[in-house]
Amino acid sequence: MDAAKHEGPLHYVPVLHESYYSIHPPVACRVGKQMIPVPAKHWGLTVIDSGTNHVLLPSRVLDALKPALGREAPEPLSRVFDELCVAVPQETTPQQAARHFPSLRLAMRDLSGKPFVRPSLPLSWLSCPTLSLTA
Numbered sequence: 001m002d003a004a005k006h007e008g009p010l011h012y013v014p015v016l017h018e019s020y021y022s023i024h025p026p027v028a029c030r031v032g033k034q035m036i037p038v039p040a041k042h043w044g045l046t047v048i049d050s051g052t053n054h055v056l057l058p059s060r061v062l063d064a065l066k067p068a069l070g071r072e073a074p075e076p077l078s079r080v081f082d083e084l085c086v087a088v089p090q091e092t093t094p095q096q097a098a099r100h101f102p103s104l105r106l107a108m109r110d111l112s113g114k115p116f117v118r119p120s121l122p123l124s125w126l127s128c129p130t131l132s133l134t135a
Contacts, residue, residue, distance in 0.1 A: 031068035032102030
């Protein structure tokens with residue numbers, strides 16, 4: 001691991017199926033400061049990808065999180081979950097648009113069963129096509 005490209009502690013989680021790195025689902029979700037109850041059955045199979053920091057969520061989990069994820073965003077950004085793409089003024093960068101959204105924190109358990117939080121900043125859960133720039 002390149003220490004110059006990582007900060008904070010490393011957490012190891014039990015891998016349930018090695019061919020596609022499935023792990024136990026998160027035990028809790030927090031959007032900004034709000035805890036969001038998501039039933040365990042909605043998570044289904046949780047798969048991690050060691051090559052990215054993207055967060056891919058099952059549709060039932062995303063549906064539970066949507067109201068809190070877009071609550072603070074101004075128009076047109078607040079419609080990010082209602083439409084495939086939301087056009088923002090050309091002078092607005094994806095980083096600037098992402099400031100209007102809260103972080104998503106998933107509480108997981110490591111190999112010893114100790115909980116830890118995996119934070120996801122908005123740019124990791126807002127896809128680039130979602131924030132398309134207008135000409």
